[in-house]
Amino acid sequence: MLNVGCGRTFHPAWDNYDLAPASPEVHPIDLSRPLPFEDGIYDVVYSSHVLEHIDRSRVPALLGEFFRVLKPGGVVRVVVPDLEKVTREYLRQLDIAATGDADALVRHEWVTLELVDQLTRSFSGGFMGRTWASRPLPSRDYIVERLGNEAKVWLDRFDEDFAVGKYQPIAPEAIYLSPPVEVDAEVAFRRSGENHRWMYDRVSLGVLLCAAGFEHPRACAATESTLPHFAKYCLDTEQDGRVRKPDSLFMEAVRPAAIP
Secondary structure, eight states, X not given: OEEESOTTOOOTTSEEEESSOSSTTEEEOOTTSOOSSOTTOEEEEEEESOGGGSOGGGHHHHHHHXXXXXXXXXXXXXXXXXHHHHHHHHHHHHHHHTTTOHHHHHHHHHHHHHHHHHHHOSSTTHHHHHHHTBSSOTTHHHHHHHHOHHHHHHHHHHHHHHHXXXXXXXXXXXXXXXXXXXXXXXXXXXXXTOSOOOOBOHHHHHHHHHHTTOEEXXXXXXXXXXXXTGGGGOSSBOTTXXXXXXXXXXXXXXXXXXXX
């Protein structure tokens, strides 16, 4: 079982690879090059929140590599931010906010950031990060609902830093008053990999999977998989069963079985 671009979320039962390994259990890999594995050696390839960081023109080749290293009948599971889900939520909050509902105005501002900030930011963390560092933060519960426990961990960490005077919180009215970024620094940042380079929905990702040779692409829940006992690895869920990244699209597809 291969976990590509695992970050800090991995399981020892898998072969775990990342550009910047966060643990001795994770091996380095450069996804701009062909995968350094033989053909047809894996039963499953899993990749979470990786494709959106790769230039759209390079994604077909990477999915082709996933196909190549899978055995016939093997499963690919790809997780990305869900363009459909965030867009529907944006439109929902827009309609409520347009009535003058104060709480919806706060939610609308956040979900707008969620939709566009990581595609457009020119400095690390972007305006989304500056929002997380602002106090008071009336959208806190909504942020955690949208992004899951990882967001809660970051927000709690900010609170701890503020409490000991390590940093000063950003005033809400100053969130968008970040200093200008020099052109060279912005270019270097955008090459760092933090930005999203594209977004996907169940249709566009399904089309790409089929073009790479996979069959039967389908969107599924974080807790659902054709892979036996997938939930026990806690890749898409926490130990308590909560979804790790609720804003995600979870898709699986199959490499066709060999022709007899």
